[in-house]
Amino acid sequence: MKKYPSLRRLPKFEYIAPTTLEEATRFLSEHKNEARPIAGGTDLLLNMKRRAAVPQFVVGLRNIPDLDRIAYDEGKGLRIGPMVTIHDVETSPLVLEKYPILSQAAATLGSIQIRNLGTVVGNVCNALPSADMVPSLIALGTRVKIINGTDERLVVLEDFITNVGKTVLAPGEVVAELQVPELPSKGAGTYIKYAQRGAKALGICNVAAWLSMKDDTCTDVRICLGAVGQTPIRAVQAEAVLKGQPFTPEKVKEAGQIVSKEAQPRTSLLRGSAEYRKEMVGVLTERALKNVRDQIG
Ligand SMILES: Cc1cc2nc3c(=O)[nH]c(=O)nc-3n(C[C@H](O)[C@H](O)[C@H](O)COP(=O)(O)OP(=O)(O)OC[C@H]3O[C@@H](n4cnc5c(N)ncnc54)[C@H](O)[C@@H]3O)c2cc1C
Numbered sequence: 001m002k003k004y005p006s007l008r009r010l011p012k013f014e015y016i017a018p019t020t021l022e023e024a025t026r027f028l029s030e031h032k033n034e035a036r037p038i039a040g041g042t043d044l045l046l047n048m049k050r051r052a053a054v055p056q057f058v059v060g061l062r063n064i065p066d067l068d069r070i071a072y073d074e075g076k077g078l079r080i081g082p083m084v085t086i087h088d089v090e091t092s093p094l095v096l097e098k099y100p101i102l103s104q105a106a107a108t109l110g111s112i113q114i115r116n117l118g119t120v121v122g123n124v125c126n127a128l129p130s131a132d133m134v135p136s137l138i139a140l141g142t143r144v145k146i147i148n149g150t151d152e153r154l155v156v157l158e159d160f161i162t163n164v165g166k167t168v169l170a171p172g173e174v175v176a177e178l179q180v181p182e183l184p185s186k187g188a189g190t191y192i193k194y195a196q197r198g199a200k201a202l203g204i205c206n207v208a209a210w211l212s213m214k215d216d217t218c219t220d221v222r223i224c225l226g227a228v229g230q231t232p233i234r235a236v237q238a239e240a241v242l243k244g245q246p247f248t249p250e251k252v253k254e255a256g257q258i259v260s261k262e263a264q265p266r267t268s269l270l271r272g273s274a275e276y277r278k279e280m281v282g283v284l285t286e287r288a289l290k291n292v293r294d295q296i297g
Contacts, residue, residue, distance in 0.1 A: 029172030187212035
């Protein structure tokens with residue numbers, strides 16, 4: 001069985017509390033490999049206790065105003081700031097109305113204590129394949145706004161996470177915002193997390209599915225799989241089977257079978273064999289697609 005490094009006391013570090021994002025990125029750029037940003041700390045502090053990360057400086061984003069804002073503009077979509085917690089997204093009336101799949105995903109993450117501290121951006125930047133917010137955000141076409149001083153760039157979330165715990169962020173860069181596009185009105189989505197202890201464990205496999213329909217035809221579809229590869233995986237071959245086609249039980253079954261082939265899980269004593277997880281992620285996809293179809297009506 002994989003041996004997890006035991007938790008030790010936190011190593012010594014200096015806490016830096018900038019009051020603007022520009023100040024934060026300047027400090028991070030000047031101390032490239034010695035400094036790390038911290039949001040809720042639910043991942044970073046554990047990694048420090050495991051000595052997986054030993055930064056000399058920890059740069060808190062808490063004193064920077066307005067980073068905890070969720071904003072929505074008609075025609076543009078949703079913006080999630082870097083200090084927006086999982087609990088904020090779970091309970092935001094705006095998110096519940098316009099992007100319920102995100103509230104649903106948030107409700108599956110950890111315990112209430114973790115959701116109160118942990119942020120959506122922290123979940124994305126930690127870049128684990130099992131991160132619960134990521135599949136739904138990818139299925140919604142989210143873009144990541146990255147800043148470094150006064151420079152900024154946008155990266156599609158699908159391309160942001162490159163491997164287990166790895167992102168395209170260069171030292172000194174921080175995520176300033178997640179941008180979720182406006183969605184067509186005749187669309188809906190769902191997130192299913194399959195875990196041994198419901199919300200209190202990382203997923204064995206997870207699926208986010210988003211569909212839009214015109215009459216009985218599927219006009220757009222996005223399926224993203226979690227915990228079955230090195231990164232969350234967009235199931236593009238399964239999507240191709242559904243897109244532009246009448247939405248039938250046969251097509252849904254075929255999409256599930258293709259997803260089982262697209263998934264690349266490994267065998268884990270804690271989470272099951274690769275074969276089992278491949279089978280289950282196909283089953284979950286079928287369930288998710290049927291559920292979304294029922295929501296659209
Ligand atoms: C008991 C427990 C249960 C958990 N259960 C789950 C679960 O069920 N599902 C799940 O997905 N996760 C789970 N987690 C993991 C964790 O809570 C989430 O990933 C959380 O969303 C991380 O957010 P944070 O704000 O705490 O991140 P932090 O720990 O503050 O940061 C995480 C990483 O992101 C970087 N970072 C943070 N903000 C920025 C930024 N703006 N720009 C650039 N880099 C940044 C940090 O440097 C660090 O590397 C659990 C953790 C614990 C301790």
